[in-house]
Amino acid sequence: MKSLPERYRRKRLALILAGCCMALLCLRKPLPAQEEKRPVIHRADKLPSAYELKDWKMQGAPYIYDAGTLYQYIDGAADQFILYGFKKLQGAEFINTTDAQESLIVDVYEMGSDLSAFGIFMSKKDPTSSVLKIGTEAFGNDQYVVFYKDRFYVEIQARIRSEKSRPIPQRVAQLVAQKISGSLKPPPLLRIFPDAHRVPGSENYLVGGILGHAFLPRGVVSEYRIAGETVKS
Secondary structure (H helix, E strand, C coil): CCCHHHHHHHHHHHHHHHHHHHHHHHCCCCCHHHHCCCCCCCCCCCCCCHHHCCCEEEEEEEEEEECCCCHHHHHHHHHHHHHCCCCEEEEEEEEECCEEEEEEEEEEEECCCHHHHHHHHHHHCCCCCEEECCCCEEEECCCEEEEEECCEEEEEEEECCCCCCCCHHHHHHHHHHHHCCCCCCCCHHHHHCCCCCECCCCCEEEECCECCECCCCEEEECEEEECCEEEEC
16 A cells, blocks of 8 residues: 555645646647638548449439528538537438449548537547548447547448448448548647646547636646556646
């Protein structure tokens, strides 16, 4: 059992670490999610084309929503996306021409920054799903794929019945990822966290009440394992 002074020193180190990370974050006001002023898409240029998907075709025309109309598509879920700096959504439904019972929906959300796309991705991340090598980070299976790359967050929901079609959702995800320019690296701001004792993959970007404090409207957080205890910074 560790002596009280030793435990005190370790907890003090954790508090100092948390304070340093929050201080570094405060120096970067406003965060990149507010700073970026890149052109917003006005066409469905990230969706697979007809010649890229054999035996699959787009059902009808693609759809596009902005912050003012997103509620019409995802209703209550729109609030979270808008909070994270949502700009535009482009999407479409695809039907298997050899089996009309098979379909998939591709939704490409353009966020205000790579940090915003990362934050939305982390809020949707399913720890029980398989990790996929698509975009910057991805998870899913043969019925759905979720990933982010640069400032885009992508969801693909499928209804697959045949063994032959099982690779299609991930194939479509790869096609979309190829149409998204930009870096495959995580947001640069995540590099403010020291590596020592950090829990890999615990980084997150949160909006609204960081670490339970209403006066911290947004920020990046990570977990550290120190003296057998998990500490958030």
